[in-house]
Amino acid sequence: xKAQEDIIIAHNEKGAERFLGRIEGKEPVxxxxxxxxxxxxxxxxxxxxxxxxxxDYTPAADVELLFYGECKCIxxxxxxxxxxxxxxxxxxxxxxxxxxPVFAVSGGVRVKPLAPFIDLMGEPGEDIRTGRAVKNVEExxxxxEVVGRNFSKTADYLVVGESxxxxxxxxxxxxxxxxxxxxxxxxxxxPVNPHNLKTLVVEEGLRAAGVKAGDFKSDPIGAVAxxxxxxxxxxxxxxIGAASRIPVLMAGGTQMTAILSIIRGLRRExxxxxxIGTTRWIVxxxxxxxxxxxxxxGDVPIIAANLNFSDSKIEGLRAYERGVVKExxxxxxVSIAAFLKTDGRVSCKILLREIEExxxxxxx
Amino acid sequence: xKAQEDIIIAHNEKGAERFLGRIEGKEPVxxxxxxxxxxxxxxxxxxxxxxxxxxDYTPAADVELLFYGECKCIxxxxxxxxxxxxxxxxxxxxxxxxxxPVFAVSGGVRVKPLAPFIDLMGEPGEDIRTGRAVKNVEExxxxxEVVGRNFSKTADYLVVGESxxxxxxxxxxxxxxxxxxxxxxxxxxxPVNPHNLKTLVVEEGLRAAGVKAGDFKSDPIGAVAxxxxxxxxxxxxxxIGAASRIPVLMAGGTQMTAILSIIRGLRRExxxxxxIGTTRWIVxxxxxxxxxxxxxxGDVPIIAANLNFSDSKIEGLRAYERGVVKExxxxxxVSIAAFLKTDGRVSCKILLREIEExxxxxxx
Numbered sequence: 001x002k003a004q005e006d007i008i009i010a011h012n013e014k015g016a017e018r019f020l021g022r023i024e025g026k027e028p029v030x031x032x033x034x035x036x037x038x039x040x041x042x043x044x045x046x047x048x049x050x051x052x053x054x055x056d057y058t059p060a061a062d063v064e065l066l067f068y069g070e071c072k073c074i075x076x077x078x079x080x081x082x083x084x085x086x087x088x089x090x091x092x093x094x095x096x097x098x099x100x101p102v103f104a105v106s107g108g109v110r111v112k113p114l115a116p117f118i119d120l121m122g123e124p125g126e127d128i129r130t131g132r133a134v135k136n137v138e139e140x141x142x143x144x145e146v147v148g149r150n151f152s153k154t155a156d157y158l159v160v161g162e163s164x165x166x167x168x169x170x171x172x173x174x175x176x177x178x179x180x181x182x183x184x185x186x187x188x189x190x191p192v193n194p195h196n197l198k199t200l201v202v203e204e205g206l207r208a209a210g211v212k213a214g215d216f217k218s219d220p221i222g223a224v225a226x227x228x229x230x231x232x233x234x235x236x237x238x239x240i241g242a243a244s245r246i247p248v249l250m251a252g253g254t255q256m257t258a259i260l261s262i263i264r265g266l267r268r269e270x271x272x273x274x275x276i277g278t279t280r281w282i283v284x285x286x287x288x289x290x291x292x293x294x295x296x297x298g299d300v301p302i303i304a305a306n307l308n309f310s311d312s313k314i315e316g317l318r319a320y321e322r323g324v325v326k327e328x329x330x331x332x333x334v335s336i337a338a339f340l341k342t343d344g345r346v347s348c349k350i351l352l353r354e355i356e357e358x359x360x361x362x363x364x
Numbered sequence: 365x366k367a368q369e370d371i372i373i374a375h376n377e378k379g380a381e382r383f384l385g386r387i388e389g390k391e392p393v394x395x396x397x398x399x400x401x402x403x404x405x406x407x408x409x410x411x412x413x414x415x416x417x418x419x420d421y422t423p424a425a426d427v428e429l430l431f432y433g434e435c436k437c438i439x440x441x442x443x444x445x446x447x448x449x450x451x452x453x454x455x456x457x458x459x460x461x462x463x464x465p466v467f468a469v470s471g472g473v474r475v476k477p478l479a480p481f482i483d484l485m486g487e488p489g490e491d492i493r494t495g496r497a498v499k500n501v502e503e504x505x506x507x508x509e510v511v512g513r514n515f516s517k518t519a520d521y522l523v524v525g526e527s528x529x530x531x532x533x534x535x536x537x538x539x540x541x542x543x544x545x546x547x548x549x550x551x552x553x554x555p556v557n558p559h560n561l562k563t564l565v566v567e568e569g570l571r572a573a574g575v576k577a578g579d580f581k582s583d584p585i586g587a588v589a590x591x592x593x594x595x596x597x598x599x600x601x602x603x604i605g606a607a608s609r610i611p612v613l614m615a616g617g618t619q620m621t622a623i624l625s626i627i628r629g630l631r632r633e634x635x636x637x638x639x640i641g642t643t644r645w646i647v648x649x650x651x652x653x654x655x656x657x658x659x660x661x662g663d664v665p666i667i668a669a670n671l672n673f674s675d676s677k678i679e680g681l682r683a684y685e686r687g688v689v690k691e692x693x694x695x696x697x698v699s700i701a702a703f704l705k706t707d708g709r710v711s712c713k714i715l716l717r718e719i720e721e722x723x724x725x726x727x728x
Binding site: 029114116118120152153154 | 465514516
């Protein structure tokens with residue numbers, strides 16, 4: 001497989017090879033799952049927006065960027081406080097090079113995309129420090145399942161990604177609530193990972209919910225409802241609905257481990273049909289440990305796109321090499337899907353050229 | 365083709381054969397397009413609900429029935445004033461027998477389905493007698509185009525259907541506004557077609573819009589905005605977005621001719637890639653004339669499912685043979701798709717058995 005030099009196998013090599021063999025040359029559908037959580041507005045938690053309040057717009061703007069190559073609800077594109085652009089730029093570039101179809105599914109957003117999306121009628125999530133983070137979790141999951149099942153009848157495999165600022169903190173919430181050893185292990189969109197702040201926020205949430213770490217070990221719905229976010233509910237339902245029939249590449253970083261844990265609690269058997277697809281920046285990140293969390297959950301393969309922006313002429317892209325952003329909006333998984341769909345005609349190199357072109361056009 | 369005895373070719377035989385050849389054995393996606401118009405509440409206009417006010421719920425309930433095999437926003441299923449059940453019963457039966465994936469797209473509804481649907485953020489339509497029936501027509505079309513384009517990358521062909529009470533009256537509105545000879549030619553869900561009432565309603569709408577029949581000959585957006593409905597905007601956009609790449613079976617009765625007229629005005633070339641898929645009850649209806657309208661627009665083939673309920677043990681189904689309901693929710697087109705996908709293993713006979721079973725379960 002030509003594409004292989006562009007792909008890193010980071011966990012469960014045999015399973016990963018098997019998974020890659022099943023999706024190589026096949027026709028994927030990409031679904032971008034979105035949500036909001038008030039957790040993102042806690043100062044220092046999220047870099048998925050220039051300042052905390054504007055993170056409300058990030059998921060909607062990301063979806064617009066995926067569909068139209070430009071955002072509609074904001075000027076320019078979502079950026080970190082340092083001006084580094086959203087990974088949706090990578091996703092959009094990979095989707096268009098490989099002509100991969102895209103759909104958006106909302107688990108509950110504060111700002112609706114000015115683009116078509118599948119509404120699961122969920123509400124935006126509360127700050128997890130309330131201990132009552134998400135309403136109607138089961139209903140959102142059930143609706144998402146129906147969507148996943150229907151997509152599984154038309155696509156060869158699904159790539160499912162996410163955009164939700166604050167998502168690694170809510171992921172930590174669900175992981176700890178479900179009794180996993182995840183402290184200091186989740187990733188961050190910031191160059192310096194605010195592990196301690198995240199832990200404090202989660203602990204406050206668990207306290208407010210009247211529980212302690214591990215109390216939701218076999219209750220994923222309770223974990224999400226207390227200290228999770230609406231994106232997770234939508235994402236888990238999509239995977240559960242699709243993966244009994246087709247492979248699902250879960251496109252994201254350490255947030256995917258929270259989804260895995262939810263899925264294991266609801267429909268363990270579908271884990272055999274999933275893999276995590278992420279970026280080199282995640283699997284080589286020294287401030288997080290995706291393998292360490294996944295291996296507590298199951299033998300799910302981790303595959304990473306070997307993206308490397310160090311030689312880019314664009315400073316805003318080279319910044320990715322310093323650990324900013326790292327992943328999001330399915331960037332890693334969609335890159336992998338683009339390599340595999342085109343039998344390597346789309347490579348990391350060609351993808352970077354497209355990203356640079358889009359950067360110049362969208363960010364200037 | 366085994367399926368052929370179950371299919372009637374009703375217009376443009378050569379084109380129809382060619383179209384059938386292209387979709388036979390292929391994998392369709394069905395999209396149910398929904399909308400509401402206040403026009404449905406004019407007494408005597410619509411039988412798509414037990415009484416005029418409840419027609420608000422019909423599209424949402426139809427979508428729920430398609431996804432879940434039961435309605436959620438109402439008890440039972442949508443029925444005509446005489447208690448004859450929605451054609452969604454046919455559609456659901458055909459979808460499940462042939463394992464065809466289904467999605468819902470809303471152009472603008474008053475009642476949202478308690479099921480996943482793609483929101484184009486349109487508003488429910490006004491009574492066309494106001495002459496200002498639909499807001500943001502262009503935007504809805506453009507969003508639907510994006511959806512159609514993305515589905516065209518994953519499906520072999522699309523079947524697009526509709527649920528909007530009052531839809532044949534708004535269809536007449538657009539047809540007359542665009543200068544077509546459609547008077548006394550559109551169909552009706554009632555056994556006695558209220559042609560004169562429909563014409564009066566449309567005339568009042570055109571007058572209120574300050575125009576006369578034909579004034580929107582080359583302005584489909586203006587026609588829909590004045591005397592159309594939001595479903596049409598969504599439907600047209602879906603077809604335009606998909607049909608440049610894959611065949612689209614437009615599943616419906618005479619309403620499809622209004623969509624054809626809109627498409628011809630916006631993107632004439634895609635008409636070569638579409639056909640109308642409907643029911644025997646439409647093509648043999650003596651109170652309407654689908655061929656007479658289509659032939660004014662272009663050489664689009666008309667294909668009909670040879671459904672015949674005269675031997676059914678269920679009175680509520682035999683009523684279809686007396687001209688009640690006739691078509692809707694893509695019933696005819698989806699039946700055709702089910703025959704062709706299964707190489708005739710699903711036939712009219714087998715489909716009727718499934719419909720009867722679903723009838724007993726859902727209607728009692």
